Amino acid sequence: xxxxxxxxxxxxxxxxxxxxxxxxxxxxxxxxxxxxxxxxxxxxxxxxxxxxxxxxxxxxxxxxxxxxxxxxxxxxxxxxxxxxxxxxxxxxxxxxxxxxxxxxxxxxxxxxxxxxxxxxxxx
Numbered sequence: 001x002x003x004x005x006x007x008x009x010x011x012x013x014x015x016x017x018x019x020x021x022x023x024x025x026x027x028x029x030x031x032x033x034x035x036x037x038x039x040x041x042x043x044x045x046x047x048x049x050x051x052x053x054x055x056x057x058x059x060x061x062x063x064x065x066x067x068x069x070x071x072x073x074x075x076x077x078x079x080x081x082x083x084x085x086x087x088x089x090x091x092x093x094x095x096x097x098x099x100x101x102x103x104x105x106x107x108x109x110x111x112x113x114x115x116x117x118x119x120x121x122x123x
Contacts, residue, residue, distance in 0.1 A: 001047065001048060001087075001093070001094045001095065001096055002045060002046065002047050002123065003022055003045075003046055003047075003048065003093070004043055004044070004045055004046075005020040005021060005022050005043065005044060005046045005120075006020065006021040006041065006042070006043050007019075007020060007038060007039065007040050007041060007042050007043075007044070008020060008021050008026055008040065009040060010038060010040060015031075016030050016031045017029075017030065017031070017075075018031055018038065018120065020046065020120065022092065022093060023092060024091070024092060025068055025091075025092070025093070027048075027068065027070075027077075027118055028070055028075060028118070029048070029075075029117075029118050029119065029120035030051070030075050030117040030118065030119050030120070031119075031120055031121075031122070032049075032119045032120065032121045033121040033122055034122070035122040038122070044122050044123070045122075045123045046120050046121065046122055046123060047120070047121045047123060048093070048095060048118060048119070048120055049095065049096075049097060049118070049119045049120075049121075050077075050079075050095055050097060050113070050115035050117065050118050050119060051115060051116055051117045051118075051119050052099065052115055052116055053116040053117075054116075056099055056102060056103075057113065057114035057115075058100070058102075058103045058106070058111055058112070058113050058114075059111065059112050060106055060109060060110070060111060060112075061080050061109075061110040061111050061112045062110070063080050063110060063112075064110055065080065066080055066081050066082075066089070066090045066091045067079065067080035067081075067090070068090050068093070071114075075116065075117035075118065076114065076115065076116050076117065077114070077115055077117075077118055078112065078113075078114055079095070079112065079113040079114070079115070080110060080111070080112050080113075081095075081110065081111065081113070082108075082109070082110055082111075083100060083103065083106050083107055083108070083109060083110070083111045084107060084108060085100070085101070085104075085107065086098055086099075086100045086101050087100065088100060088111070088113060095113075
């Protein structure tokens with residue numbers, strides 16, 4: 001999905017790391033596509049996604065609250081949201097990925113998703 005996001009910080013050691021603000025939440029993202037320049041404080045149109053490096057980690061959840069929690073100081077996250085088709089709804093953010101179709105038996109339910117990274121492309 002596409003959103004406007006503000007750049008909060010850029011990592012000088014890991015050039016693919018950026019922290020973006022989406023209003024009520026900040027997300028540490030892995031940059032897929034680099035624009036010509038990025039500066040802290042700039043606002044960009046971005047597209048968010050997530051990536052699983054080894055295996056897709058999705059399971060049913062009894063928790064009816066949305067959650068987006070970074071796992072330590074990594075790109076990994078724990079997400080709890082509502083699954084509809086290929087979309088995961090997390091309060092003000094929606095993640096869309098064809099991999100979510102693999103869990104169609106969990107459609108219209110809350111699920112926990114554990115992506116290895118949240119990716120961002122600057123448009």
